[in-house]
Amino acid sequence: MGNRSYGPPAWSHSETLTGLESDTEYYYYVQSGIAVDKHVVNGEIAYYNFITTNDTTAPQITFHSENDISGLSDTGAIISWSTDESATSTLELGTSTAYGITYTNDQYNTNHTQALNDLTLGTTYYVRLRNMDQNQNISSSTEFTFTTTDSTDITAPVILSATTTLVTDVTAVITWGTDEGSSSQVLYGTSASELTLETTNDTTSNVNHTVVISDLTASTKYYYIVKSADANGNVTTSTPVQSFTTLQELSEEDVIVLREEEAYQEGYESVQPAVTQIVYVNSDTHAPTISDPVVTPVSKTSVTISWTADEASDGVVEYSAQESQYERTIVELPLSDKKEHIVTLSQLAPLRTYYYRVSSEDGSNNRSAYSSGSFTTGAVDADGITVPGEADSSLRNIDGSEAASAYVSSLERASEIMRHMSNEVSGALLETTLVSQSQMITELSKKLPPPVISNQTVAEIGSTYATISWLTDKKTNSLIDISSEEQYSKTGTYEQTIGDSLATVVNHIVTIRGLRPNTLYHYSVISRTATGVEAKSKDYTFRTKAETSEITTYRSENISATEVRFSWITNVPTDSTITYTPYTNGVPNKNAAQIVHSKDYTTDHSLSVNGLEAGVVYDIELTGQDYSNGTVSKMIQGYTIEGEDLAPIVYQIQTESSILPGANDKIQVIISWMTNELSSSRVLYRKGFTAEEDTFTESTPLEQNYIKKHIVVVTNFEPGSVYQFQVESTDTAGNTTRSKTVTVLTPRKQESVFQVIMGNFQDVFSWVGK
Numbered sequence: 198m199g200n201r202s203y204g205p206p207a208w209s210h211s212e213t214l215t216g217l218e219s220d221t222e223y224y225y226y227v228q229s230g231i232a233v234d235k236h237v238v239n240g241e242i243a244y245y246n247f248i249t250t251n252d253t254t255a256p257q258i259t260f261h262s263e264n265d266i267s268g269l270s271d272t273g274a275i276i277s278w279s280t281d282e283s284a285t286s287t288l289e290l291g292t293s294t295a296y297g298i299t300y301t302n303d304q305y306n307t308n309h310t311q312a313l314n315d316l317t318l319g320t321t322y323y324v325r326l327r328n329m330d331q332n333q334n335i336s337s338s339t340e341f342t343f344t345t346t347d348s349t350d351i352t353a354p355v356i357l358s359a360t361t362t363l364v365t366d367v368t369a370v371i372t373w374g375t376d377e378g379s380s381s382q383v384l385y386g387t388s389a390s391e392l393t394l395e396t397t398n399d400t401t402s403n404v405n406h407t408v409v410i411s412d413l414t415a416s417t418k419y420y421y422i423v424k425s426a427d428a429n430g431n432v433t434t435s436t437p438v439q440s441f442t443t444l445q446e447l448s449e450e451d452v453i454v455l456r457e458e459e460a461y462q463e464g465y466e467s468v469q470p471a472v473t474q475i476v477y478v479n480s481d482t483h484a485p486t487i488s489d490p491v492v493t494p495v496s497k498t499s500v501t502i503s504w505t506a507d508e509a510s511d512g513v514v515e516y517s518a519q520e521s522q523y524e525r526t527i528v529e530l531p532l533s534d535k536k537e538h539i540v541t542l543s544q545l546a547p548l549r550t551y552y553y554r555v556s557s558e559d560g561s562n563n564r565s566a567y568s569s570g571s572f573t574t575g576a577v578d579a580d581g582i583t584v585p586g587e588a589d590s591s592l593r594n595i596d597g598s599e600a601a602s603a604y605v606s607s608l609e610r611a612s613e614i615m616r617h618m619s620n621e622v623s624g625a626l627l628e629t630t631l632v633s634q635s636q637m638i639t640e641l642s643k644k645l646p647p648p649v650i651s652n653q654t655v656a657e658i659g660s661t662y663a664t665i666s667w668l669t670d671k672k673t674n675s676l677i678d679i680s681s682e683e684q685y686s687k688t689g690t691y692e693q694t695i696g697d698s699l700a701t702v703v704n705h706i707v708t709i710r711g712l713r714p715n716t717l718y719h720y721s722v723i724s725r726t727a728t729g730v731e732a733k734s735k736d737y738t739f740r741t742k743a744e745t746s747e748i749t750t751y752r753s754e755n756i757s758a759t760e761v762r763f764s765w766i767t768n769v770p771t772d773s774t775i776t777y778t779p780y781t782n783g784v785p786n787k788n789a790a791q792i793v794h795s796k797d798y799t800t801d802h803s804l805s806v807n808g809l810e811a812g813v814v815y816d817i818e819l820t821g822q823d824y825s826n827g828t829v830s831k832m833i834q835g836y837t838i839e840g841e842d843l844a845p846i847v848y849q850i851q852t853e854s855s856i857l858p859g860a861n862d863k864i865q866v867i868i869s870w871m872t873n874e875l876s877s878s879r880v881l882y883r884k885g886f887t888a889e890e891d892t893f894t895e896s897t898p899l900e901q902n903y904i905k906k907h908i909v910v911v912t913n914f915e916p917g918s919v920y921q922f923q924v925e926s927t928d929t930a931g932n933t934t935r936s937k938t939v940t941v942l943t944p945r946k947q948e949s950v951f952q953v954i955m956g957n958f959q960d961v962f963s964w965v966g967k
Contacts, residue, residue, distance in 0.1 A: 211657070220251030246652065248668065250704055255334040256280040258326055263401055266343050269428070271318035274343060276326075277310045280336070283697050283708065284328035286311070294323050294340075297755040303831075304750075305331060305708050307697045319347030331706065344378075344402075346429050353433035354379040359423045361441040362407075366415040369441055371408045373423050378402035383410060385421035389438045392422060397624060402428060411621065418442045481561035485510045490555045490568055497575040499543040502555060505536055506565065510557035512538030520552045520571075534560055545574045573614070642728035648673050650734050653722055656706070660714040660742045661768070665722060666706045669732070673724035674698050675705040682717040682738075691721065701727065714744035746771060746829040751819060755838065762805045763819060767829055770798040771821030777806055777836075779929035780814040789875060789903040789929045798824065810874055811838045813930045844932035845872040850924060852941050856916065864914040864943045868924065870936070875903035876926035880911060886919050886940065893923065903929060917945035 210229060217223065224244040226235040235242045260278040268275040276288060283305040289296040290313060300311050309328070316322065326339040359373035371383050381399040384392040396408050406425065413419065420440045426432040490504040502514050512529035529540050538557060545551065554569040615634075619627055653667040665677055676698060678691035685691070696707045705724065712718065717740045725731040751765035763775055778790040793804050802821065809815065817833040850870040857863040868880050878900040881893035897909050907926065914920055921940050927933040 217249050219249050222246055222248045245654070247654065247656075247666070248652075248704055250332060250706070252330065252332040252334060255336045256282050256284040256328040256330050258328060258336050258339045260326065260339050260341070262341050262343070268312070269343065269346055271346050271348050272316045273312065273314045274316065274322075274345065275310060275312050276324060277308070278326055278339070279308050279699070280328050280330075281307070281697075281699050282330050282702075283307055283706075284330045284336070287327045287329075289325040289327075291323055292317075292320060296323060296325060299753045301752055302750055303748075304710050307699060316345050318345050319350065320345050331708075344428060348429065350427070350429045351431060353431035354425045354427050356423060356425060356433055356435045359435045359439065361439070364441050364443060366444045367411065367413045369410045369413060369419070369443065371410065371421065371423060373406050373425075373435065375404050375406065375425050377427055378404055379406075379425035379427045381406040381408050382424040383408045383421055384424060384434070385410060385419050387417060387419060389420040389440070392420060392438070409620075412623065413443050415443050416445045481559065481563060484563035485557045485559050485565040487555065487557050487565045487568055490553075490570060492570065492572040494572075494575055497547045498545045499541060500545070500572055500574070501539055501541050502553065503537070503539040504555055504557075504568065506538065506557040507536070508559055509534035509536060510538075510559040510565070512540055512555065512557055514540045514542065514553055514555050516542060516551050516553035518546070518549055518551055523552070523554060547574055549574055639729055642726075642730050645726070645728060645730045647730050647732040648724045648726060650722060650724055650732050653734055653737065655737075655739045658739060658742055659747075660744045661712050661747070662708055662710045663712060663718070663739055663741065664706060664708045665720065666704070667722050667724075667734070669703050669705065669724045671726060672701040672703055673705075673726050673732075674700045675702065675707050676723040676725065677707050677709060677720050678723060678733075679709060679718055679720040681713070682719060685719040691719070694723070696723075698725075712741050714741055716741050744769070746821070746823045746827045748819060748821075748829055748831040751831060751833070753833075753836070756805060758811065758838070759809055760805055760807045761809055761838065762803060763817065764801075764803040765819050765831065767800050767802065767821055767823075769823050769827075770800050771802075771823045771829055772796050772798055773802040773804050774820045775804050775806055776818040776820065777809070778816045778818075779810070780816075781929050781931060785816050786903075786929050788901055791875075808874065809838050810928065810930065811843075813837065813928075844934040845874050845876040845926045845928050847872055847924060847926055847934050847936045850936055850939060852939070854914075854941065854943055856944055857912070863912055864916050866911045866914050866920075866941065866943065867908065868911065868922065869906070869908045870924045870926075872905050872907065872926045872934075874928055875905060876907075876928045876934075877901050877903060878907040878909055879925045880909045880922050881925060881935075882911065882920055882922035884915070884918060884920055886921065893921075914943050916943055918943050 210227070214223075224246045226244055228234070236245045237243065258278055258280055265277045266274055267277065284307075285305060286302045286309040288300040288311045289298065290300070291297040300313075302309070302311070309326075313322075321342055321344045323342050324340065326336075328336045354375040354377050357374035357376065359371065361369055362372050363370040379402060381401070381403065383396045385394050385396075386392040396410060399406075399408070406423070408423070410419075410421075418440055419442070420438050422438055423435045424432065485506040485508050487507075488505040490502050493501045493503070504512070506512075511532065511534055514527045514529075515523035515525070516527075517524040527540050527542060529538055538555075540555075542551075542553075550571055550573045552569070552571045554567040556565050556567050558564040615630065649670040651668045651670075653665070655663060656666045657664040674697060676694055676696035678694050680690065680692040695709050705722070707722075709720075717738060719736055719738050721736055722734045723731060724733075746767060746769050748765050748767055751763065754762045754764070756762050773795040775793045776790055777793075778785045778787060780786065781789070791806075791808070793806055795802075795804060802819070806817075815836045817836045819831040819833070821829050823829070848871050850868070852869075853867040855865050857865050879897055881896040883893050883895065897911060900907075900909065907924070909924075911922075919940065919942055921938050923938055924936045925933060
């Protein structure tokens with residue numbers, strides 16, 4: 198248990214708690230002076246509580262290039278996408294996968310839109326999308342391309358080799374090519390002069406085109422042409438008109454099998470009257486009892502039905518595509534009485550539900566009670582995936598776990614069929630069936646209890662935003678109805694609904710943005726399950742804070758390999774400052790921080806930062822101060838320019854030597870050099886002239902001021918001596934460069950006249966001492 202204390206008195210209070218554990222419920226109370234609120238309920242202290250989140254899942258991006266790129270023109274486009282949870286958004290744009298232009302929106306939304314302007318006509322642009330949720334989980338990138346239109350392009354695509362690649366009794370596949378990306382459509386009909394039918398126009402830009410024509414009539418000749426249009430609306434059609442003929446509904450083999458079955462059936466029926474005239478001496482009046490039939494799929498057009506009788510008998514199956522009508526009858530062949538029965542039904546339509554009943558009659562003409570059921574045949578979809586058939590077990594006389602299992606398996610089967618065959622049916626039929634399924638779900642969901650909403654609280658309030666949180670007992674979406682006091686007092690209704698309609702959570706957090714400062718708002722939280730069952734809280738209120746300065750959005754744009762322009766918007770005029778700090782050994786190196794500043798007050802800010810290094814990680818802080826000395830700040834952590842980070846380049850090494858007068862004369866050597874990037878300074882040296890590979894035993898202290906013009910002063914060289922040295926510079930990323938070895942001769946100290954005469958005298962009479 199902990200407590201927090203505050204400073205000066207205030208009317209409103211807030212406190213940020215840190216160091217909490219994830220997915221943990223905490224209880225708290227608040228105190229101001231001697232006033233204490235411990236949330237007393239029914240005379241007992243209940244305390245307030247909240248539950249921290251345990252979110253490690255990144256937002257999932259949903260983007261469809263054929264629908265989510267709109268407003269495409271010569272110089273612009275609008276990109277839209279959605280995420281499965283509220284998240285900020287980043288869009289990177291460029292004419293290659295190096296991108297270069299970055300758009301960022303710090304608002305938390307599930308629906309994201311970015312307008313792109315000032316683009317070049319007829320140009321392919323590469324786009325990368327990323328999103329980050331409130332728990333800093335970053336989505337994997339979604340990458341795609343689009344091409345701006347070119348209004349100067351008036352040339353239609355050229356169609357190449359339109360042909361029919363596959364024809365069945367009810368389907369035909371048409372393929373062709375074009376010399377540029379364009380749409381796909383086929384115009385067709387049963388007359389070469391009247392092509393009154395057409396496929397859905399596929400606007401996806403392709404150079405290889407495939408269109409499937411469905412719902413054709415068997416054994417019919419069709420005529421067709423293909424049609425393509427490029428991104429600039431230039432349309433072309435193929436010539437001349439081509440044709441194909443659909444196959445007959447049944448193959449020759451199918452016809453033979455059908456004829457055989459009809460012959461057997463005619464033979465069976467022809468002997469029925471004679472059989473019925475037979476009189477047995479020991480009359481049997483007991484009818485056979487049969488087991489539940491078992492349906493086994495054989496192919497997409499045939500099944501077998503088997504069952505068991507308790508006495509020798511024949512086997513008969515009656516069936517139809519219409520329930521309870523049983524238009525066709527198949528008799529088990531050869532004709533003989535037995536207990537185990539199996540009948541094959543063939544020439545069935547793919548993916549169709551049939552209803553059947555089976556029976557058995559013994560030698561005394563006692564027919565059993567009917568046992569009925571249904572089954573659905575299989576099919577092969579457009580992708581060549583086999584959807585197997587399935588028998589629907591009778592749902593009579595089952596309950597408990599058996600009923601639950603049958604219910605789940607039936608739903609899974611229906612979903613599998615709809616998913617695999619969605620490309621085989623028309624759009625109108627698909628829409629009709631989906632609406633029907635939706636209506637059924639809505640009807641069944643009325644049997645479910647609504648979610649329970651609890652722990653509703655205003656977690657945070659700013660001048661233009663508020664964050665609301667609550668809990669539910671089951672996973673639901675997160676929505677809030679909200680209205681200003683002005684509107685709510687007039688109509689008693691809310692102005693808008695905000696939140697994440699696709700969420701499926703029990704811990705709900707919604708941030709409402711774009712509010713007016715110092716304004717009273719009414720709101721109600723809404724939680725709706727995936728089945729549409731909804732719960733709604735009572736009306737609550739909150740008041741936003743007075744207006745303060747803040748950065749609402751920012752973006753970055755690469756100008757060159759070392760220069761980036763940062764742009765941002767503030768809600769009130771401020772000056773502009775950028776502080777960029779490189780990382781060294783994984784931590785920000787504040788000694789190497791640089792500042793760019795503009796004293797102009799504005800809400801639309803733009804500053805360029807020059808000298809950034811490829812591959813180096815920076816913290817970029819955007820700051821500003823308004824007229825009231827209020828400060829606004831935005832930190833961009835971990836910013837980097839993609840590329841290889843190279844070591845500094847050392848050049849223009851110079852030396853300047855002089856003697857420092859004094860009791861013990863010393864030599865001062867000034868060594869200077871230049872580098873192409875900010876880096877540290879150090880000189881390594883040794884006395885004497887040695888081989889290049891020998892090591893340097895001494896060095897000056899490391900100067901960690903990151904600069905481009907370097908000066909190091911060495912004061913411990915001896916006069917009249919030879920020294921060798923190398924200069925060393927290390928950039929903020931730790932890349933180090935040493936120069937080649939440089940040799941320098943230090944000056945001798947000056948001699949007096951007396952010292953010169955005595956020196957000559959010693960040279961002349963040096964023999965005296967020998």
